[in-house]
Amino acid sequence: xxxxxxxxxxALLVAVxxxxxQPPTQDRxxxxxxxxxxxxxxxxxxxxxxxxxxxxxxxxSSDTVHRLAILGMLxxxxxxxxxxxxxCVKTGLINGSRPIFGGGTFSLNAALFSTTLLVSRIYDNQxxxxxxxxxxxxxxxxxxxxxxxxxxxxxxxxxAPWLITVFIxxxxxxxxxxxxxxATTFLLCSLILGGVCPFWKHSLQHxxxxxxxxxxxxxxxxxx
Amino acid sequence: MPRxxxxxxxxxxxxxxxxxxxxxxxxxxIRLGHKVIIITHAYGNRKGVRYLPGPLKVYYxxxxxxxxxxxxxxxxxxxPLLRHIFIRERIDIVHAxxxxxxxxxxxxxxxxxxxxxxxxxxxxxxxxxxLASTILNRVLQTTLSTVDAAIGVSHVCHDNLILRAxxxxxxxxxxxxxxxxxxxxxxxxxxxxxxxxxxxxxDLLVGIxxxxxxxxxxxxxxxxxxxPKLLDLxxxxxxxxxxxxxxxLGSVPHANVRNVLVRGDIxxxxxxxxxxxxxxxxxxxxGLLVVSTNVGGVPExxxxxxxxLSDPTVESMVTxxxxxxxxxxxxxxxxxxxxxxxxxxxxxxxxxxxxxxxKKVLCQHRxxxxxxxxxxxxxxxxxxxxxxCLALIVEIWVRIVEWWQPIHQIDRVxxxxxxxxxxxxxxxN
Numbered sequence: 001x002x003x004x005x006x007x008x009x010x011a012l013l014v015a016v017x018x019x020x021x022q023p024p025t026q027d028r029x030x031x032x033x034x035x036x037x038x039x040x041x042x043x044x045x046x047x048x049x050x051x052x053x054x055x056x057x058x059x060x061s062s063d064t065v066h067r068l069a070i071l072g073m074l075x076x077x078x079x080x081x082x083x084x085x086x087x088c089v090k091t092g093l094i095n096g097s098r099p100i101f102g103g104g105t106f107s108l109n110a111a112l113f114s115t116t117l118l119v120s121r122i123y124d125n126q127x128x129x130x131x132x133x134x135x136x137x138x139x140x141x142x143x144x145x146x147x148x149x150x151x152x153x154x155x156x157x158x159x160a161p162w163l164i165t166v167f168i169x170x171x172x173x174x175x176x177x178x179x180x181x182x183a184t185t186f187l188l189c190s191l192i193l194g195g196v197c198p199f200w201k202h203s204l205q206h207x208x209x210x211x212x213x214x215x216x217x218x219x220x221x222x223x224x
Numbered sequence: 225m226p227r228x229x230x231x232x233x234x235x236x237x238x239x240x241x242x243x244x245x246x247x248x249x250x251x252x253x254i255r256l257g258h259k260v261i262i263i264t265h266a267y268g269n270r271k272g273v274r275y276l277p278g279p280l281k282v283y284y285x286x287x288x289x290x291x292x293x294x295x296x297x298x299x300x301x302x303x304p305l306l307r308h309i310f311i312r313e314r315i316d317i318v319h320a321x322x323x324x325x326x327x328x329x330x331x332x333x334x335x336x337x338x339x340x341x342x343x344x345x346x347x348x349x350x351x352x353x354x355l356a357s358t359i360l361n362r363v364l365q366t367t368l369s370t371v372d373a374a375i376g377v378s379h380v381c382h383d384n385l386i387l388r389a390x391x392x393x394x395x396x397x398x399x400x401x402x403x404x405x406x407x408x409x410x411x412x413x414x415x416x417x418x419x420x421x422x423x424x425x426x427d428l429l430v431g432i433x434x435x436x437x438x439x440x441x442x443x444x445x446x447x448x449x450x451x452p453k454l455l456d457l458x459x460x461x462x463x464x465x466x467x468x469x470x471x472x473l474g475s476v477p478h479a480n481v482r483n484v485l486v487r488g489d490i491x492x493x494x495x496x497x498x499x500x501x502x503x504x505x506x507x508x509x510x511g512l513l514v515v516s517t518n519v520g521g522v523p524e525x526x527x528x529x530x531x532x533l534s535d536p537t538v539e540s541m542v543t544x545x546x547x548x549x550x551x552x553x554x555x556x557x558x559x560x561x562x563x564x565x566x567x568x569x570x571x572x573x574x575x576x577x578x579x580x581x582x583k584k585v586l587c588q589h590r591x592x593x594x595x596x597x598x599x600x601x602x603x604x605x606x607x608x609x610x611x612x613c614l615a616l617i618v619e620i621w622v623r624i625v626e627w628w629q630p631i632h633q634i635d636r637v638x639x640x641x642x643x644x645x646x647x648x649x650x651x652x653n
Contacts, residue, residue: 208353215349215384218496218519218536220427 007171011164015145046136050119050129057120065117072114076139080107085143087150103143111139165194226341226582227259227314231306231331232321233294235264235282239478241502242322242347245377245401247276252575254278259639261313263306265295265327279640283309287327295326299614300621302327306334307625311634317582319343320371323350323360329367336370337622339590343581344368345375345399346385349499349520361388366611369599372585375578377401377500378521384499399577400524403505405566410511411486412555425494425517426453431538432494433457434464436545443469443549448484450475485510490548496536498522504531509565511558515548517541530561593619 057065081104101108115135119128146161153160169190176182230250234242250260260280265287274282285305290296310318318335320328323346335342351357368374368389374396376382382398385391436443447457447470454472461470476484485491491507493516500521504514508530516522518533525531534544591599600611 211352211387213383213387214380214520215497215499216351218517220496220536 004171004174007167007174011167011171014160014163014167015142015149042136043133046132047129050132051125053116053132054119054122054125054128057117060117060120062121065121069114069117072110072117075110076107076114079110080104080143085146085150087147087154101140101143102147103139108139111135115139225258226316226586228253228261228317228319228582229310229313229315229331230260230262230319230321231264231325231328232262233265233289233325233327234322235262236276237267237270238293241401241500244478244502245345245347246321247280248402248404248571249574249578250280251278252571253578254280255572256575256579258579259313261309261315263309263327263331265289265293267293281313285309290326294324297326297330299330300618302330303334303337303618303621304625304629306331307338307622308629308634310335310338310340311631312637314636315340317341317343317585319345319578321345322347323364324348329363332367332371333618336591336596337618339592341582341585341588341590342371343373343375343578343585344371345377346381347377347499349381349384349497350388352388357388362607364389366600366603366607369603370591370596371395372588373397373581375399375581378524380521380524381499397577397581399574399581400569401500401502401505402569402571402574403502403509403565404571405509405562405569408482408485408506408509408562410509410558410562412511412558425496425536426451426456428494428496428517428536428538428541429492430456430460432492432541432545433460433466433470435538435542437464437466437469439542439546440549443545445470446473446484446488447471448473448476448481481506482510485512488512489553490515490545492541492545493517493522494536494541495519495522501525505565505569509562509569511555511561513548513551513553515541515544530564 060068081102084102084104112135115132119131122128122131149161149164155161169187172186173183176186228250230246232242232246234240235246236243246262250262253260260278262280262282264282264284266284266289270284271286272284274284276282285302287295287302287305295302309315318331318340320332320342321344322328328344332342332344350360352361365388368391371391372395374385374389374391376385376396376398377400379398382396386393386396433445437445457470458472461467473484485507488507489512491504491512491514493501493504493507493514495501495517496519498520501516504516504522505525508514508526514526514531516531516533517536519536522531523533532544532548534540597612597615600615601608603611
């Protein structure tokens, strides 16, 4: 558990370091005040929410909770907007945009649904609060952080995104090392998704039919 | 005279370009002496057989629409009903419309199985690299492998159809759409100077309107239509305080479109893709100068003195609008423009050209089972094998239905005698 925590903290430090490498858009003291106020508000809200979220699904049977949580996380993985996480900006809007969750609304809802289910199996209020806070940081804030990082530290020219990915994988492995089959499966899936699939996709590109013509929908260039 | 069945999911009471095309073409084919029926699915309580002026018989079949008025693909379940209709109406040609219509695709397969000639008309453009287009193109390639002829409404549509469905170019024809000039006549007296009417391409329009309004103080916008993007336009008007320069008309019934168009001098089309764009034809028929994005089949529709084409960017469109506003056009030009379109874009011409296609397909040899299997096998790979298996299932089902509902037990519908009034409208006796 301690090793897992260390890896997570390392990943967080890398993300924060990448975030702070951008030129500051506002005064440092104002920024610090804003961040502290935001974190206090969020902590207060989550601390308040954790007490009733813990009892929300307490009456469900454990295997129902586990199955639903797994399904929720699978749905989160499937519906996550990976193009946003890799720095792509949504096009099609010229003037302004309504605030949307870039990482995918379904994805976030599914992750928080799984979180709500799992906290019913934790008996200590403090642990529930920490678990929910971690979930909010990982699923709500991380996608935007990753998006910003992909723009300032792209994977092809920076080691930071790779470091974060490795730290997160190591943190997960530390938690599941007791179950050798699960750990092996997880490691294999990570290697296939992170290593084999990109090369496979690259090799399939020359089969792609690219016929451009006047039938293509015109792309609007957003106004600056 | 060949007897034609127009098959499509999209027909009245749903309003749209495809629906208008099917109705207008059918009416004019009837006027030229052909027997035409329309087969579509039921719309709400509208089930059974209805007669439209012509008289045009419409079969509203009890088939379940799944999404956006498109029938659920059942593959073989609709075959007994459609076969029954084809036999009782003694249909010689099945004319299917629109790639996204399930009934159209299925009817082409059924027509091939029943050895009835088939023609397909495509009304839209599709790409090649997104998932939906890839799947649709594959389906189209499958169903059109046994079609006798295909028609595109523009040369761009023709090229797009050939590439998507991998058709023999000798079997694909171009028959542009038309407009009913009697319903779209100019009325310069309705104009207040420099009004623009728009359609589609809202994201462009949100950028164009403020720039045009700031540069040209005497220009006003008339915005007709409704949809989710209307909010973007309304927000733009609020933000830039253009309430006295932009008038929102809301959803405009098709019968009132002409009355809206004649209030304007310039028609602004910001579409990002169009196969033919009948809206600009209607606007030009009403005497308006058209400013449009240079996309799809739009450049083919109107001559240079009736349309100003622009790149689909805000700056180019604003430049084009500025030039259009400065163009000196008299009221007489509107009437001359209307007359020119009236002479060229007529539904009679479309019907005559379609009849030529019908004559061509009727002379062709009807494919047997093995020939059809070789057509499906030419799809190659796993698709070819799967489609051949499906074709085998269809063939077995055809035999079962022929045993279950023998052809001699199906009554043939007599043709109703009609009389033609002096205005050319036919009535039942």
